[in-house]
Amino acid sequence: MSTAAHLIHLKPGEGPAFSAVGDVYRILATGEQTGGAYVLSEARVLPGGGPPPHIHHREDESFFVLEGEITFMVAGKKAVAGVGDFIQGPRGIPHAFKNESNAVARMLILVTPPGFEKFIAEIGQPVPAFDSPPSPVTPETIQKLLAVAPNYGIEILPPPH
Numbered sequence: 001m002s003t004a005a006h007l008i009h010l011k012p013g014e015g016p017a018f019s020a021v022g023d024v025y026r027i028l029a030t031g032e033q034t035g036g037a038y039v040l041s042e043a044r045v046l047p048g049g050g051p052p053p054h055i056h057h058r059e060d061e062s063f064f065v066l067e068g069e070i071t072f073m074v075a076g077k078k079a080v081a082g083v084g085d086f087i088q089g090p091r092g093i094p095h096a097f098k099n100e101s102n103a104v105a106r107m108l109i110l111v112t113p114p115g116f117e118k119f120i121a122e123i124g125q126p127v128p129a130f131d132s133p134p135s136p137v138t139p140e141t142i143q144k145l146l147a148v149a150p151n152y153g154i155e156i157l158p159p160p161h
Contacts, residue, residue: 008033015042018124019135021145022049026130027121031114039114044130045070045105050098052145053160056091058153059111063087063097068105072097073160094157119152 008029017026029040045068053073063072065081072079072087074095081087089095099105109116123145125135135141149156 006033013130015130016121017127017130017132018120019127019132020120020124021051021141022046022134022137023051024127024130024132024134025109025120025124027117028108030117034114036114038110038112039117041109041111041117041120042066042130043107043109044134045097045099045107046134047099047102047104049134051096053094053096053157054149055094055155055157056089056111056153057155058091059113059116060091061089061095061116062110063089064108064110066106066108068099068103069101070097070105070107071100115152119148119154123148 010028015026015028017024023046024044026042027039028042029038031037031039050070063070063081063086065083065085067083069080069082072081072089072095074087074089075093079087123141127135146156
């Protein structure tokens with residue numbers, strides 16, 4: 001991995017986009033591009049969207065809401081985050097997010113150290129653009145998520161009842 005970061009300049013909509021667990025992620029900066037410091041992505045979460053509860057054992061994950069509203073569960077505490085809100089999910093702590101509203105939400109996701117971008121690329125399907133519709137969640141995509149997550153230190157938890 002390179003130890004020197006360099007200029008990263010993406011225009012609106014640029015950057016590789018992936019559909020994963022019903023959401024669309026656009027990779028803005030990879031670990032390789034940031035000298036191993038972080039990965040930054042943008043997520044578009046449709047109403048009802050969001051990943052299952054999970055734990056990152058290797059990295060911290062932070063969220064900044066750009067548009068809409070996202071409901072977070074972090075360590076059993078619920079927080080409804082709107083535009084301009086920041087949520088941090090430390091490593092080792094169970095968390096999840098869901099768009100419980102009726103409008104599309106967008107947020108930035110900062111993960112340190114990097115590696116999350118490789119996870120998204122492995123479990124997701126490339127889509128032509130960030131505004132592409134997400135692929136439907138199927139039993140096959142869930143099985144792939146469950147099989148791949150441990151390779152990245154991610155533990156998928158059962159959904160709450």
